[in-house]
Amino acid sequence: MRAAIVAKPEERIAFYEAPAGKKVIVAVTGLVLIGYVVAHMLGNLQIFLGRERINAYAELLHRSGPLLWAARLVLLLAVALHIVFTLQLWWSKRRARPVRYVKKVDVPAAYAARTMILTGPLIAAFVIFHVLHLTTGQAGLPFEPLDVYDNVVRGFRIWYVSLAYMVAVSLVGVHVWHGLWSMLHTLGLDDERYRPALERISHAVGVLTALGYLSIPVAVLTGLIGGGVE
Numbered sequence: 001m002r003a004a005i006v007a008k009p010e011e012r013i014a015f016y017e018a019p020a021g022k023k024v025i026v027a028v029t030g031l032v033l034i035g036y037v038v039a040h041m042l043g044n045l046q047i048f049l050g051r052e053r054i055n056a057y058a059e060l061l062h063r064s065g066p067l068l069w070a071a072r073l074v075l076l077l078a079v080a081l082h083i084v085f086t087l088q089l090w091w092s093k094r095r096a097r098p099v100r101y102v103k104k105v106d107v108p109a110a111y112a113a114r115t116m117i118l119t120g121p122l123i124a125a126f127v128i129f130h131v132l133h134l135t136t137g138q139a140g141l142p143f144e145p146l147d148v149y150d151n152v153v154r155g156f157r158i159w160y161v162s163l164a165y166m167v168a169v170s171l172v173g174v175h176v177w178h179g180l181w182s183m184l185h186t187l188g189l190d191d192e193r194y195r196p197a198l199e200r201i202s203h204a205v206g207v208l209t210a211l212g213y214l215s216i217p218v219a220v221l222t223g224l225i226g227g228g229v230e
């Protein structure tokens with residue numbers, strides 16, 4: 001019986017009741033950020049093709065000057081809107097229901113909303129550290145401008161740096177998984193007929209994104225890449 005698995009309207013949590021416009025902004029900016037995260041992961045995998053390849057890729061990005069800055073601005077704007085509107089939605093949800101339910105309604109959206117508000121700030125803190133590490137070289141870790149290969153290998157050989165990255169990219173995977181699923185709901189693309197398939201796709205994108213990123217510190221720690229780097 002289909003009705004048994006669909007939450008009744010009164011069971012729908014406040015996350016869904018928040019103003020629609022804000023949710024659409026969170027969804028659309030989330031999509032932009034997921035696009036970046038997936039593209040960045042695929043670009044980074046070129047490290048498996050060797051030093052020349054990944055360094056040439058970094059040089060190409062840096063040489064694209066105004067285009068690079070335009071992309072950075074879009075990204076920054078997306079991050080800012082995503083954070084501001086998420087916090088507003090979260091805050092209005094808390095204000096609407098200051099007393100927690102004794103028994104939480106465990107629909108996937110409730111779980112997603114709970115984990116998103118935890119993984120989001122952790123990912124934001126990671127990105128700040130990460131930009132200081134590999135873009136500006138101000139994290140106190142080995143850094144040589146435009147030598148991405150050496151910077152990644154020498155950084156990830158430090159076990160706690162690799163560990164921090166592995167935890168962070170796993171959180172990114174969870175955030176992408178739940179974010180994609182919430183976004184499909186917000187944009188009205190979770191028609192009941194396609195729901196199981198869309199849930200599986202969201203899950204797969206999150207897991208594959210995390211695995212793609214995870215493969216890099218694992219490859220450095222196991223010596224699969226980095227031969228020839230002191």
Ligand code: HEM
Pocket residue numbers: 037040044058061072123127130131134135146148152165168169172213214216217
């Ligand atoms: C194993 C994991 C990762 C590796 C090896 C990696 C590698 C890099 C490298 C080498 C750069 C500097 C590029 C350059 O300036 O030439 C960079 C920049 C950046 N990365 Fe990552 N990254 C990883 C994970 C992530 C994740 C999970 C995110 C987002 C959640 C992310 C977001 C960024 C951002 C925002 C920049 C700055 C881009 C810019 O300068 O415009 N990275 N990354």
